[in-house]
Amino acid sequence: MSKRVRKAVFPAAGLGTRFLPATKVIPKEMLALVDKPIIQYGVEEAIASGIEHIIIITGRGKGAMEDHFDHSFELDAMLEKRGKRDLLAVSRNAASLARISYARQKEPLGLGHAVLCAKELVGDEPFAVILPDDVIDAQPPCLKQLIGVFEEKGGSVLATMTIEGPGISAYGVLAGSQDRKNPRIYNCTGMVEKPKLEDAPSKQAIIGRYVLSPRVFELLEQTKPGAGGEIQLTDGIKALLKEEKVFGYTFAGKRYDAGDKFGMLQATVEFALKRPEFGERFRSYLKGLNL
Numbered sequence: 107m108s109k110r111v112r113k114a115v116f117p118a119a120g121l122g123t124r125f126l127p128a129t130k131v132i133p134k135e136m137l138a139l140v141d142k143p144i145i146q147y148g149v150e151e152a153i154a155s156g157i158e159h160i161i162i163i164t165g166r167g168k169g170a171m172e173d174h175f176d177h178s179f180e181l182d183a184m185l186e187k188r189g190k191r192d193l194l195a196v197s198r199n200a201a202s203l204a205r206i207s208y209a210r211q212k213e214p215l216g217l218g219h220a221v222l223c224a225k226e227l228v229g230d231e232p233f234a235v236i237l238p239d240d241v242i243d244a245q246p247p248c249l250k251q252l253i254g255v256f257e258e259k260g261g262s263v264l265a266t267m268t269i270e271g272p273g274i275s276a277y278g279v280l281a282g283s284q285d286r287k288n289p290r291i292y293n294c295t296g297m298v299e300k301p302k303l304e305d306a307p308s309k310q311a312i313i314g315r316y317v318l319s320p321r322v323f324e325l326l327e328q329t330k331p332g333a334g335g336e337i338q339l340t341d342g343i344k345a346l347l348k349e350e351k352v353f354g355y356t357f358a359g360k361r362y363d364a365g366d367k368f369g370m371l372q373a374t375v376e377f378a379l380k381r382p383e384f385g386e387r388f389r390s391y392l393k394g395l396n397l
């Protein structure tokens with residue numbers, strides 16, 4: 107079994123109901139954050155973390171993603187004819203970012219089931235999972251931080267963040283204790299998907315970046331529907347925990363929930379402010395608003 111993390115699975119078959127009406131026809135992963143579809147941020151993060159093969163789990167009506175990561179012959183020919191070299195590079199870049207394979211999730215049975223759809227494409231090696239809704243601004247990239255911990259500790263690693271109060275119920279939550287040597291590492295003893303505040307075993311919420319042992323596939327095959335009646339990835343990893351080590355890792359960086367309208371607004375403002383072409387102009391514009 108290869109020990110290197112070479113493949114990343116992107117579950118992207120969800121219906122995106124939190125972002126209606128924009129997501130009635132457009133896949134939520136294709137919503138633009140400033141000028142780039144949110145899934146491209148995840149793909150770029152994966153590549154910057156050393157991933158060589160991207161596996162996107164799609165579903166009905168999600169074809170726009172495949173077109174996005176492909177050549178657009180008409181667009182490229184037109185840009186070339188008009189001498190728009192910069193735009194041509196941007197268009198071609200999306201198509202040549204990575205080796206991408208697609209697998210279909212035919213029924214919306216849950217995140218665990220979506221990841222299971224990548225079983226054959228991943229094979230018997232450790233792999234990453236990136237939830238494209240979670241856009242993470244971090245240097246080094248969040249997934250790279252996780253891979254570093256995986257290489258050092260030799261167990262599966264989940265990105266985590268501290269969440270105070272009732273908001274914790276929107277997440278998978280870890281049980282366990284902080285590592286004595288490295289306070290960013292959490293030694294997991296259990297986990298629960300979307301607990302009520304009073305049942306949450308800690309404030310350590312799982313964020314959408316994982317490095318997982320391939321054993322999780324077999325365990326997901328046996329996982330029964332859990333929270334929300336869905337086959338949960340958290341439940342599969344909880345089963346893995348009985349056989350192998352699993353760690354949480356408080357990544358350094360900032361996460362935005364771009365699958366949520368408010369989270370997308372926050373990300374839009376902060377990413378726009380960082381853009382060299384118009385960040386300053388946007389800053390003065392915001393300052394000029396009578397808030």
Ligand code: G1P
Pocket residue numbers: 217237240276277278279299300311312313314338339340
């Ligand atoms: C999923 C996972 C959950 C995790 C969250 C992070 O939930 O099931 O464990 O905390 O992503 O964004 P979802 O947001 O798909 O409901």
